[in-house]
Amino acid sequence: MTQPRILYCHCAYAQVVHPQVKADVLAGLVESEKAFEAVGDLCEMSARKDPALQRLVSGDQPLKIAACFPRAVKWLFDAAEAKLPEGQVEILNMREDAAEEIVPKLISDELNPQVFESDEDSNSETESKEAEV
Amino acid sequence: MSSATQNPLRVVLYEGPGGKALESQRKVDVLAKLLKGGYQVTCTGESGDVSAPDGSDVLVLGEAEGQDSPFSQSTSTGVVSEGEEVEVHFKDISGQEPETVLETVSEVGTQTESYTPGEWKPWFPVIDFHRCTNCMQCLSFCLFDVYGVDAESNIQVKNPDKCKTNCPACSRVCPDVAILFPKYGSGPINGDVVNQEDVNREKMKVDISALLGGNIYDLLRDRHEKAASRFSKERDEGKALKERIRCLKKLQGDSGIPEEVLMSLPSMDEIQTKAKQAKEAADAALKAREERKNEG
Structure with missing residues (x-):
């Protein structure tokens, strides 16, 4: 099985992720001795359409992301024209979950893909909403 | 915010052949410092492998070990990535x-x-296109040119850096709970799952007119006119300011707009001009979408 890549967001410019959770997740990643990508702030990268986001979603390797709410992460990547590959991404929420829950999932080779409303469903839903209007 | 075309520096923390494995606590401390500074860091682990260049210049950091260490070479070299030179x-x-x-x-x-x-606190709206219906209410509402449309007349966040820090007002205007502010404190605006309870509680399905008992700009204008009439007699600038603050407090309470944003609004004439332009842009986008739909 292809080992997932790991991405950690430090949410540097806001106090919305508890500092201890960030510190513990980062320490857990370092202890694991795995290779990983760490970014200062995904929001900032998304706003600038940072080319690194496209690099991070490219290729066949699955991706595990430790950041915030999955819906926010998905649309931040989307806004940067770096769509997350469906069925290939697991997003772990440092705003809601404890580091003890996040770290084992983050460093595990097993992937539990994030379930998003599919683009296909979305299109048909949008069409029906427009029809209602 | 600096130009979007200016790439950031990509930092690589190298622990592969020719570089020492950093002691855990030291690695955490170095990483935390760089991340807090907003940098992106690739941690290679002992393999030393890194993903392909992305156009950004690269800085490889590490602790040299042995004579064949990459750190013994000159500090800079050039490589080519898809026709682009990367330092x-x-x-x-x-x-x-x-x-x-x-x-x-x-x-x-x-x-x-x-x-x-x-250099910029990244506060800006993010659109959930699974929920957005391109109703253009956000485009019509925002006075700061944050929104625009693409070539297919779909709503886009065109100028994220023009958004007013900590102001989530457009997300409250959206009838479909499709606008997120990832750094907002509570859900569903922060990206948390949207449920019907949230929709009702946040009054998301009500447009700004219903929230404020009239169009937000009409309300501002009415207040302004009443105040102008009264103050032209009284010629008391202090009272005029108090009236404006009272009006803005009302808006602040109803819409969640931070006081500093309200206080920094342009003059009433400018607001009306901006509001008219925003409305025209939204109407034009809706018309273009309608025409496209009819053609299709």
């Missing part, structure tokens, strides 16, 4: 405090004219 710099950080490592990175960033992170 790769090497810096041995042996014995450096995290603060010094950050300074080293900052210096190389300046030298390579890379984007400097941290």
